[in-house]
Amino acid sequence: MLQKPRGTRDFLPDEMEARRSVEWRLRDVGRRWGYREVCTPEFEDLELFTMRSGEGIIEEMYVFEDKGGRKLALRPEITAAVIRMYINEAKVAPKPLRWYYFADCFRYERPQKGRYRQFWQFGVELIGADTAMADAEVIMLAADMLNATGATYELKVGHLALMKNLLADLEPDTQRKVRAHLDKREYDNLKDALATMGKTDLAESLVSLVECRTLEDAFMIAGEVPGRERIEKTLYALDAYGVKYTLNFGIARGLDYYTGTVFEAFADNLGAENQILGGGTYRLAHLFGGDDVASCGFAIGFDRVMVSLGEAKPRQDTVVGIVCTEEGRSRALEVAGAFRTAGIRAEMDLMERGLGAQLAHASKSADFAVVIGKREAESGLVTLKNLKTGEQKSLDLPAAIAEVGSHGAR
Numbered sequence: 001m002l003q004k005p006r007g008t009r010d011f012l013p014d015e016m017e018a019r020r021s022v023e024w025r026l027r028d029v030g031r032r033w034g035y036r037e038v039c040t041p042e043f044e045d046l047e048l049f050t051m052r053s054g055e056g057i058i059e060e061m062y063v064f065e066d067k068g069g070r071k072l073a074l075r076p077e078i079t080a081a082v083i084r085m086y087i088n089e090a091k092v093a094p095k096p097l098r099w100y101y102f103a104d105c106f107r108y109e110r111p112q113k114g115r116y117r118q119f120w121q122f123g124v125e126l127i128g129a130d131t132a133m134a135d136a137e138v139i140m141l142a143a144d145m146l147n148a149t150g151a152t153y154e155l156k157v158g159h160l161a162l163m164k165n166l167l168a169d170l171e172p173d174t175q176r177k178v179r180a181h182l183d184k185r186e187y188d189n190l191k192d193a194l195a196t197m198g199k200t201d202l203a204e205s206l207v208s209l210v211e212c213r214t215l216e217d218a219f220m221i222a223g224e225v226p227g228r229e230r231i232e233k234t235l236y237a238l239d240a241y242g243v244k245y246t247l248n249f250g251i252a253r254g255l256d257y258y259t260g261t262v263f264e265a266f267a268d269n270l271g272a273e274n275q276i277l278g279g280g281t282y283r284l285a286h287l288f289g290g291d292d293v294a295s296c297g298f299a300i301g302f303d304r305v306m307v308s309l310g311e312a313k314p315r316q317d318t319v320v321g322i323v324c325t326e327e328g329r330s331r332a333l334e335v336a337g338a339f340r341t342a343g344i345r346a347e348m349d350l351m352e353r354g355l356g357a358q359l360a361h362a363s364k365s366a367d368f369a370v371v372i373g374k375r376e377a378e379s380g381l382v383t384l385k386n387l388k389t390g391e392q393k394s395l396d397l398p399a400a401i402a403e404v405g406s407h408g409a410r
């Protein structure tokens with residue numbers, strides 16, 4: 001028997017309905033903040049992602065050559081593609097641009113719960129605003145979106161300038177390695193790596209920076225950094241809006257394009273793969289041949305949010321099973337059409353079974369049965385049976401539709 005590729009998933013109807021319901025809540029929050037949806041191709045020139053996406057992601061990419069010999073990659077993330085699109089299509093549009101996307105990404109990772117090779121991101125990019133308020137808006141939006149999903153989580157906000165200040169004397173390559181250890185919270189590896197270079201003090205400062213939770217302490221450990229005022233203003237706006245967050249200057253982010261403010265959210269009830277959102281300020285446009293535009297954005301790991309929310313509920317809406325005899329069939333088609341026009345799910349028997357078997361099936365799959373035999377076809381009335389209570393009534397069609405309509409969701 002053929003199986004789906006490793007790290008991918010199939011979604012049955014209950015699960016798809018649960019996913020769509022969360023997706024629409026996210027879309028609605030985006031709309032209320034003035035963000036509009038964009039869409040980019042599923043694959044791009046490989047180069048788009050090798051320029052700044054960071055070593056980790058480059059190693060995990062699905063790369064292939066097309067028949068024209070072009071090197072392409074399935075998108076491992078969407079920010080780089082959105083900025084490419086901005087340069088191609090919207091460079092002259094009035095700034096800032098407020099965009100969101102809901103799309104799948106591909107990374108060749110070791111699959112486990114919450115970590116897949118095909119996964120969905122709900123992301124936001126605010127392009128062309130370089131202010132504390134812009135950074136704050138994106139973080140506030142992240143909090144509003146996560147709240148709308150119903151997930152419980154911790155939001156951590158930091159800034160790369162402090163860590164960069166401490167690492168300033170190291171070679172760029174070593175800096176990257178140290179940041180990768182910090183990103184993965186591998187403190188022992190970090191200490192070992194720095195000890196071999198005779199930088200035990202630096203390891204201690206880094207660990208205390210990662211562990212401190214106030215701005216004052218952070219500046220004391222890392223020294224004064226440019227942009228202190230912007231960090232303070234951003235946090236002031238977050239406090240004014242009532243965003244719940246903790247400061248964390250250990251956030252290093254796995255991607256190489258971030259420039260300043262960074263933030264991540266972690267679900268309370270997930271195991272190792274508990275990061276459900278990541279983002280920050282970044283600059284990419286100048287690398288792709290555009291102006292050096294400042295941007296800020298984030299992506300929600302949609303699948304992890306769904307794991308955190310738990311099992312999908314069974315179907316929620318009311319279902320009517322249309323049960324008919326051969327003589328009632330043409331009236332039954334009309335009746336089914338009328339229920340559907342009224343917005344009610346109506347399912348007809350397709351198995352050419354007898355009335356009894358049709359009713360037995362309806363009692364498993366529907367909330368009501370509408371029975372149409374010879375008598376109903378002639379009288380114009382329908383027999384409406386509530387399959388939960390067994391109660392049965394003879395009604396005209398509008399009354400039957402009204403009765404089912406007033407039943408509400410299960």
Ligand code: HAM
Pocket residue numbers: 076077078079080107109114115116117118119120121123124125254255275276277278279280282296297298299300301302303304
């Ligand atoms: P990222 O942190 O690489 O950031 O991914 C964002 C989120 O996608 C993660 O926090 C995680 O929840 C989810 N995610 C990542 N890999 C997987 C996986 N293999 N399976 C399931 N979920 C996964 C970015 O991609 C940036 N583009 C975010 C951003 C937007 N920064 C600025 N704008």
